[in-house]
Amino acid sequence: MQKSTVRRIVFTAIAAPALAFGAPAVAMADAHYENEFSKAGPKGATSFEVKAHAKDGRAEYHEAFEHAGPHGAVSSHTHSSAD
Numbered sequence: 001m002q003k004s005t006v007r008r009i010v011f012t013a014i015a016a017p018a019l020a021f022g023a024p025a026v027a028m029a030d031a032h033y034e035n036e037f038s039k040a041g042p043k044g045a046t047s048f049e050v051k052a053h054a055k056d057g058r059a060e061y062h063e064a065f066e067h068a069g070p071h072g073a074v075s076s077h078t079h080s081s082a083d
Contacts, residue, residue, distance in 0.1 A: 030055040044069025058083050 031054040038047045044067060051062045063078040 031052075033052040034050070036047075036049045039045065046067045047065070049062075049064045051060075053060045058081065060081045061079070063076075065074075065076045067074050
């Protein structure tokens with residue numbers, strides 16, 4: 001066998017059990033994501049926000065968009081959650 005093939009087999013033999021036992025622990029981990037964007041200029045102002053959380057088996061998602069300009073304003077909000 002070539003050295004690269006042997007290395008792949010050894011790596012797989014070591015990595016597979018670690019992934020098998022470690023993946024469920026990662027799946028149970030808490031997670032949080034948040035991003036915001038704001039802009040203002042001569043044509044108006046815009047704001048966008050997105051948040052996502054997962055903790056203790058509960059997941060939440062929130063998205064908001066607002067814009068105000070010379071022709072009026074618009075607003076949109078989305079919220080979702082699951083247990």
